[in-house]
Amino acid sequence: MPSxxxxxxxxxxxxxxxxxxxxxxxxxxxxxRLARVSLLRPKNESQRWVSLSLVTMGIxxxxxxxxxxxxxxxxxxxxGTLKWTDNFTLPLGIRKVVLSKQVIRDLIVVGWYTVxxxxxxxxxxxxxxxxxxxLPDDEGKREATGxxx
Numbered sequence: 792m793p794s795x796x797x798x799x800x801x802x803x804x805x806x807x808x809x810x811x812x813x814x815x816x817x818x819x820x821x822x823x824r825l826a827r828v829s830l831l832r833p834k835n836e837s838q839r840w841v842s843l844s845l846v847t848m849g850i851x852x853x854x855x856x857x858x859x860x861x862x863x864x865x866x867x868x869x870x871g872t873l874k875w876t877d878n879f880t881l882p883l884g885i886r887k888v889v890l891s892k893q894v895i896r897d898l899i900v901v902g903w904y905t906v907x908x909x910x911x912x913x914x915x916x917x918x919x920x921x922x923x924x925x926l927p928d929d930e931g932k933r934e935a936t937g938x939x940x
Contacts, residue, residue: 862900869896
């Protein structure tokens with residue numbers, strides 16, 4: 792019987808997770824049998840909730856890192872290590888523009904949020920378009936119901 796690590800290496804990302812009954816050791820420990828989790832294609836539709844739960848948890852962790860940890864780290868880094876507390880002078884020929892470095896620091900965070908949210912919107916759009924719903928040839932389009940006409 793191949794190990795779960797080898798099965799994981801051969802599995803494709805996003806094809807599902809299935810719980811397989813089995814034990815890691817032939818003898819139960821204190822009467823408990825330990826179950827294994829393998830990332831394999833689900834055998835039926837009822838097992839799909841496990842893979843969707845794991846994908847949702849992964850997306851949630853990625854969102855926390857991208858939208859909370861990275862901007863917070865940048866703000867602490869700019870204040871502490873870079874010491875961005877003074878003003879920044881930008882000479883423009885005859886005139887000079889004076890900006891606070893804290894404003895530049897905050898604009899970098901706003902740019903980061905903009906890029907992250909636009910990328911998330913694009914990925915959601917791509918994900919939704921990968922399996923379009925198509926009616927069978929013998930079925931016509933249904934009449935719209937509800938709402939205002």
